[in-house]
Amino acid sequence: MKRSSAQGIQARDAPGRKAVPWQADGVPVTRQQIADYLASLQARGCVEGSVKKYSRDLTLFYDFLPDGKEITRSTLEEWRAELLAHGYAPRTVNAALSEANGFLEWLDLRKYQLVGQLDIGDDVQPELTRTEYLRLLSTARALEKRRTYLLVKVFACTGLSLQELPRLTVEAVRDNRLIVTSNGLRQILHIPASLQDDLTRYIHRMGLVSGPVFVSRNGKPINRTAVTAAIQGLAQDARVPPEKCNPRCLRKLYQSTMAGIEAGVQLLVEQTHERLLEQEQLTVGWEEVNEP
The missing domain is CATH 1.10.150.130 (Tyrosine recombinase, N-terminal domain)
Structure with a gap:
């Protein structure tokens, strides 16, 4: 380029x-x-x-x-x-x-x-697949990079943007949700139970009492460049293209995963509704009588 x-x-x-x-x-x-x-x-x-x-x-x-x-x-x-x-x-x-x-x-x-x-x-x-995402997690775990492991999980499991990462606080983890602003609209993001457990253990391990979960040595929110660099540091060992190893692609994976689930749920709703109507038709449907 x-x-x-x-x-x-x-x-x-x-x-x-x-x-x-x-x-x-x-x-x-x-x-x-x-x-x-x-x-x-x-x-x-x-x-x-x-x-x-x-x-x-x-x-x-x-x-x-x-x-x-x-x-x-x-x-x-x-x-x-x-x-x-x-x-x-x-x-x-x-x-x-x-x-x-x-x-x-x-x-x-x-x-x-x-x-x-x-x-x-x-x-x-570029789009990150769930298989590649799982390889990133496995690699971070094998290399004992706990913070990087959690960063990968946070972006892929909540849809949080990199700019909003400082809003992931000890208090938000405790409340199981965090409040962000997207396109001027207030939005509540749910923290899945499995991720909440991981973050809670990390918080206790780091001795954090309040404020952002991911901080540097001086206590300030971790630099965004450092976040991306940490995730890209897994690329080679995880056999994932570096251009896919960033918060944006992880967030996009969350969005595409949720869209697929919602589409499946919508199809199930439509099919269930169709079966309900068929049952009602058998009971009170208008039957045409063939006259001679």
């Missing part, structure tokens, strides 16, 4: 835009600047749905930035690599980068933009 490096373009002053202090090594950005940019899009007549999508993607971009929240010449290229590692399709990555480029354009930070797009080809998202 061909990638282009970031190219600098001479910046110029633009009235009415948020001023950004220039630094040699990087430029800090803020959530307020993102909010102001989104407001400017609305003022220019951008539709609400598009503004919401820009908001989600730019928030994801902001969360990716290091602690100082500074942008450098390599930032967008690094973000692109992370999105691909997390399993996002090239078309989705291109769209997210385009939105980030637009934000940097508005800030007059053109030299930090990333020029060029990924070749989307057929843009087919």
